[in-house]
Amino acid sequence: MEPRSRSHLQPWSPFNKFSSRVFFAVFFLLIISSEVIESRFLVKSLPGLLGDLPFTLETGYIGVGESDDVQLFYYFVESEGNPEDDPLMLWITGGPGCSALSVLLYEIGPFTIDYANSTFEKPMLKINPHSWTKACSIIFLDQPVGSGFSYAKTPEAYITNDTLSTMQTYHFLRKWLVDHPKFLNNPLYLGADSYGGIVAPMIVQQIYNGNEAGEGPYINIKGYVLGNPLTNTSGDNNSKVPFAHRMGLLSDAIYKSAKKNCHGEYIDVDPNNTLCIHDLQVVDKCLERIRKSHILEPFCDTLNSLKSDLFRRGLRSLEETTVDILSAPQFQIQGCRDDNYLYSYTWANSRHVREALHIREEFKQIEWVRCNESVRSSDDDETLSYTKNVQSSVEYHRYLIDKNCRALVYSGDHDMVVPYLGTLKWIESLNLLIVNDWRPWFVDEQVAGYTMKYSNHDYNLTFATVKGGGHTAPEYKPKECLSMLMRWLADDDL
8 A cells, every 4th residue: 555645755876875864854854744743742751650751752643554544553662771873673563453552561661560569440550670672762563553552544444464564564664764863874673573473574575675676764674573473374383283292281192193193284184184183182182271372371261251341342441430340250360461461451541541642532432452353353253354364474584584684583482372393493494504503592690591593694593592481572581581682682692
């Protein structure tokens, strides 16, 4: 989908790169819509966090698509180090349909829930000492449309897919950089986890293509960072059975029988292969009470009917409901990680929070949810608003190995949503040169995981497991993941 004529791509001359960047920054700033510029707000304080913010937080909307029908919401946090020189990262959340606020609160953002001093009715915040903003400035983007506080002006504009979402994110980034010209020269990295592993390499490719085609402004892309990324849908899903066996969740006999009878294919099974189907029923029985996002944590059924009613359909804000959620018999905090996420619903749906974040009035009657299931299906489960039209992003990685590009791919090694075995398999399929073979990496003299380094001329890829990490590794091992990122950004070995 092309941007409006006032935002058409402009030619770029490689013979005077710096002056061209300055020219196009000024040019676009003059013609960019006042709607974009007026949608930038500096947030100096947040409900639940005492005092002014000790870091720079900006929120805003940028329109993309036909007539800017899609309004993408972002949080921008300047580096707490040296924002003039530190890298800039655009972070893509998974799902599809999960909010960037989830990443801010639970993974790599500068603040998080202060559980010790919070009640469900009044969540409190605290500073995250292991925020990735210690090392770089980060744009946390609510994408695709329908995620977090992003919205569309028309029903048709909610209909999207992997390729369209890629282009909308790319156009968002170009507009954002034009609106923030002081970051044009900062090294840029794309960051993503989970389902973001499908679209992030596509966005990176689009950036390289745009630069080579002379599209302005020139984007100083340096590489990408992917955590437990879905990459090859078939391969990643099929790796769950061998992963479960390797982690002691399946016996040798069960695994050998399933491998033999299913021929290594555990997803698209021939319905006439009764031996395979029987083996997979045994496998399912072994794994049905295992928490897939971290196999060592307790399995809890938190999606009871009360929560579903309050959080998926009807909750606007505790200020607008008289339901005493915690005292309801159906609702029990079970000491599970998923219970932590409930605080974000209360916080994000508070009128005071929305005012502080400058959420638009158009979103007033829309409930914020951490992961919007309706992005993937409608209420009648017949119409998909998001079509997963790319089943594998391996070829996009293969395209990037011919570029001057750096990649960090990390995997929490206790994740069974996207197991590290599947990730290693597609990395090996790239046929890169092994620079450093499998070895441990350390934090505070303790093994933090294992790593390998690959290269192909000007392209290099570092793979790292995070020992004890789950599907979103920084959520489980924040100190180790920050150390990993900082070393990699400095081009040091892990």
